[in-house]
Amino acid sequence: MMLRIKRVPTVVSNYQKDENEEAQKGGCGRNCLRSCCLPGSKLPLYAYKKLDKVSCEGSPEQVEEEASIDFLESLVLGQWEERVQRGLFRYDVTACETKVIPGQYGFIAQLNEGRHLKKRPTEFRVDKVLQPFDESKFNFTKVGQEEVLFQFEASEDGDVQFIPNAPIYAENSPSVVAINVSPIEYGHVLLIPRILDCFPQRIDRESLLLAIHMAAEAGSPYFRLGYNSLGAFATINHLHFQAYYLAVPFPIEKAPTKKTTSLDGGVKISEIVNYPVRGLVFEGGNTVEHLSNAVSDACICLQDNNIPYNVLIADCGNRIFVLPQCYAEKQALGEVSAELLDTQVNPAVWEISGHMVLKRKKDYEEASEENAWKLLAEVSLSEERFQEVKALIFEAITSVDHGSEDATQEPEAKPDPETIEEVDASFNNSRPDMVAGTQECLVLQ
Secondary structure (H helix, E strand, O other), X not given: OOOEEXXXXXXXXXXXXXXXXXXXXXXXXXXXXXXXXOOOOEEEEEEEOXXXXXXXXXXXXXXXXXXXXXXXHHHHHHHHHHHHHOOOOOOOHHHOOEEEOOOOOOOEEEEOOOOOOOOOOEEEEOOOOOOOOOOOOOOHHHOOHHHEEEEEEEOOOOOOEEEEEEEOOHHHOOOEEEEOOOOOOOOOEEEEOOHHHOOOOOOOHHHHHHHHXXXXXXXXXXXXXXXXXXXXXXXXXXXXXXXXXXOOOOHHHHOOEEEEEEOOOOEEEEEEOOOOOOOXXXXXXXXXHHHHHHHHHHHHHHHHOOOOEEEEEEHHHOEEEEEEOOHHHHHXXXXXXXXXXXXXXXXXXXXXXXEEEEOOHHHHHOOOHHHHHHHHHHHOOOHHHHHHHHHHHHHHHOOOOOOOOOOOOOOXXXXXXHHOOOOOOOOOOOOOOOOOOOOOOEEOO
């Protein structure tokens, strides 16, 4: 049986049309990234230095380097603001009401009534994580060049470089950063690896490493990248990550963890505990690539086993959350309550991380930690299923070398008894005890 759900698709580009409209329109008529418009085109290019290790304070090399432009402030946020002035966004996200919900976790609620307007529900298949790229559907080669902020590539000579008008070489298929015209938060952008290669939405080692480098280049714990697989609320089957800036901690970042294993490459893997969604946290690593390879191999395992999942890249790329989920499957099977469905919340990476994007004023006004927990508990795998999935992941990531000096020996994921926290084994997805007190909502500007 094929599982499908109906939902309002997110409009990420001003050139995103309903498929029947796209089919009826003859020619291009816009400055896109396809062969009809690409020859002779130029876009800014930011060439980053490949790092061995990342730090939110910036490595000594980065500090000494004196790059010609500040990546986060001037380039990402500065160029995003410039597109605001040009009127390229569908609404003013800075006018959306936002508050921190009282309670132990500090869930963040935003009222965003403009994000799903003027679009009719579309049917999405949710039982197949890997689907072939379909040129006939909207993809990021169809965005206007004015929506692209810059090309993002590794430096060839090892130095950070910024070129304001760099040619676009189609044969090299550049990675680009573009605006999301339906932003969730300030500076909401899309990272599209090797855009002209038209990869479907599936993580590989190269694309995840690129995303980690972007997080490292931003150098702020408040600039995070996220990824949604098909079946976990990605609606565009063209490889992309999302990112935005929000200067408060995400609840998932504050959740306690229980260390379970460590890899020979120095990567520590922990389980999230006392949080409504079960997941794994990867951190550390002798090098950036050790961490990136471990996470990407976990993602590849989930994809190959048809398990929908979300990824949050936090702490400047030092900490990565891998979150298998089953909400869309439950929705397709009729196992989600009408009360939750009526909120029209699609629990993708940002919602799972604790940033609840609400579309109805009623839900915003009644937002509580209990309601957030209730929704996210439906997203999580059961404890039994999560342990099965965790075993699949550990088998996959320990079958390849993630940094052992002797590559002929198979590296092991070893429990470290001395550092494992004692956790109540009876933990389930029931609501946590609410913190007593008269804490008021913190309203974010």
